[in-house]
Amino acid sequence: MSDLLLVSTRKGLFSVKRTANGRWAVADVAFLGDNVTLALADPRDGRRYAALDHGHFGAKLHRSADGGASWEEVGVPAYPEPPEGHVETDPFGRPIPWKLQRIWSLEPGHGTQPGVLWAGTLPGGLFRSGDHGASWSLVRSLWDRPERRAWMGGGTDVPGIHSICVDPRDGARVTVAVSCGGVWRTEDGGATWACRAQGMRAAYMPPERAYDPNVQDPHRVVQCPARPDVFWSQHHNGVFRSLDDCASWEELAEVPVSGFGFAVAVHPSDPATAWLVPGVDDQRRIPVDAKVVVLRTRDGGRSFQTLRKGLPQKHAYDLVFRHALAVDSTGERLAFGSTTGSLWVTEDGGDAWMTVAEHLPPVYAVQFG
Amino acid sequence: MPRVSFTANLQRHVPCPPCTVDGRTTREALDQAFGLYPRLRGYVLDEHGALRHHVVVFVNGQAVSGLLDPLGESDEVVVMQALSGG
Numbered sequence: 001m002s003d004l005l006l007v008s009t010r011k012g013l014f015s016v017k018r019t020a021n022g023r024w025a026v027a028d029v030a031f032l033g034d035n036v037t038l039a040l041a042d043p044r045d046g047r048r049y050a051a052l053d054h055g056h057f058g059a060k061l062h063r064s065a066d067g068g069a070s071w072e073e074v075g076v077p078a079y080p081e082p083p084e085g086h087v088e089t090d091p092f093g094r095p096i097p098w099k100l101q102r103i104w105s106l107e108p109g110h111g112t113q114p115g116v117l118w119a120g121t122l123p124g125g126l127f128r129s130g131d132h133g134a135s136w137s138l139v140r141s142l143w144d145r146p147e148r149r150a151w152m153g154g155g156t157d158v159p160g161i162h163s164i165c166v167d168p169r170d171g172a173r174v175t176v177a178v179s180c181g182g183v184w185r186t187e188d189g190g191a192t193w194a195c196r197a198q199g200m201r202a203a204y205m206p207p208e209r210a211y212d213p214n215v216q217d218p219h220r221v222v223q224c225p226a227r228p229d230v231f232w233s234q235h236h237n238g239v240f241r242s243l244d245d246c247a248s249w250e251e252l253a254e255v256p257v258s259g260f261g262f263a264v265a266v267h268p269s270d271p272a273t274a275w276l277v278p279g280v281d282d283q284r285r286i287p288v289d290a291k292v293v294v295l296r297t298r299d300g301g302r303s304f305q306t307l308r309k310g311l312p313q314k315h316a317y318d319l320v321f322r323h324a325l326a327v328d329s330t331g332e333r334l335a336f337g338s339t340t341g342s343l344w345v346t347e348d349g350g351d352a353w354m355t356v357a358e359h360l361p362p363v364y365a366v367q368f369g
Numbered sequence: 370m371p372r373v374s375f376t377a378n379l380q381r382h383v384p385c386p387p388c389t390v391d392g393r394t395t396r397e398a399l400d401q402a403f404g405l406y407p408r409l410r411g412y413v414l415d416e417h418g419a420l421r422h423h424v425v426v427f428v429n430g431q432a433v434s435g436l437l438d439p440l441g442e443s444d445e446v447v448v449m450q451a452l453s454g455g
Contacts, residue, residue: 056450057424060411073408079416
């Protein structure tokens with residue numbers, strides 16, 4: 001059970017802690033004024049990482065070995081020079097520079113691989129570090145796949161890797177999800193890759209391409225730690241689940257409120273329990289009826305409860321980004337933050353929510369420490 | 370010798386007070402400044418050594434588009450952030 005939240009925002013990294021009286025409150029802020037796009041508290045060694053995007057001055061990565069008391073800048077994923085004369089374009093002919101634009105996902109390697117980190121980036125490169133982020137290598141085996149050239153931007157001009165799932169049974173098995181490029185799996189530590197998005201459907205493509213695995217836009221993919229064959233995805237146009245280790249995906253037909261959203265969380269020990277934060281649709285990106293709700297299923301997606309207690313039900317226009325919903329190791333505590341600076345926590349699996357903050361900067365990511 | 374200074378917006382991330390260098394081109398002058406402040410390089414240049422998209426360089430008050438022009442003994446190089454970047 002965690003009493004700490006790392007909340008990455010447009011204007012800093014906020015530590016939110018549970019106090020003795022059971023309330024959650026901002027304890028401190030690092031990088032105040034800077035754009036913190038992601039943070040990671042590595043459960044293997046306690047190190048913390050913060051990914052920053054300085055805009056003019058590029059993306060950076062900082063590391064703390066003392067619980068956030070002090071930070072040092074470490075290495076950043078860097079793309080190699082493309083071959084001489086090589087001009088890379090997306091399927092529509094728009095250029096894709098081989099340059100880091102943003103660190104869009106950051107995950108620890110397996111428990112047997114201390115120091116290993118994985119980073120997903122815009123414009124679509126996966127990077128691996130073996131030294132706690134001091135240096136990074138582009139995973140060429142995925143970058144050089146011909147299918148990668150067909151990936152498209154989803155919400156950004158260029159494609160990006162936003163989800164990285166390291167199989168708790170075997171650290172060589174890593175699953176990544178791409179907007180827009182489907183779901184990709186390595187079984188050999190990154191030497192070879194296969195697309196594993198069969199069954200996903202893309203409503204934004206011409207009908208004959210709707211089931212093309214390589215065009216799918218899974219906004220977020222998560223893996224159940226206790227039942228690693230089970231994955232959940234909040235996709236651009238629906239909710240999908242895989243029970244067979246991403247060999248196939250099933251679209252859930254009975255999702256109430258809206259099938260659109262960005263975030264999904266799965267219970268750490270119960271693969272049938274998951275949470276989503278729906279939005280009205282991809283055109284408007286606001287809560288349905290201006291009411292913030294969380295969807296919870298406890299039966300693998302056959303039915304959902306719409307959770308509202310403690311959440312604003314009038315004139316609320318909060319959007320929850322893909323990394324801004326988190327569940328702790330018990331599955332009882334969850335937290336999510338919004339683009340309009342609200343932060344909510346539940347301690348009973350979502351039955352009731354507490355408002356922690358209403359005026360934070362736009363929240364990009366929430367993680368339990 | 371040419372003098373190189375950096376926008377105050379960079380000082381917040383990497384301390385980099387003005388310095389005098391003996392580079393013969395703008396590029397050499399910047400490289401020497403990066404020798405003094407190694408972490409600064411990644412803030413001004415991208416991973417391929419190109420000036421970042423929203424970073425601009427002035428020499429004696431004039432914006433320059435390339436970094437290979439020769440520098441004189443008393444030239445002033447100023448690295449700023451472009452307003453185009455927001």
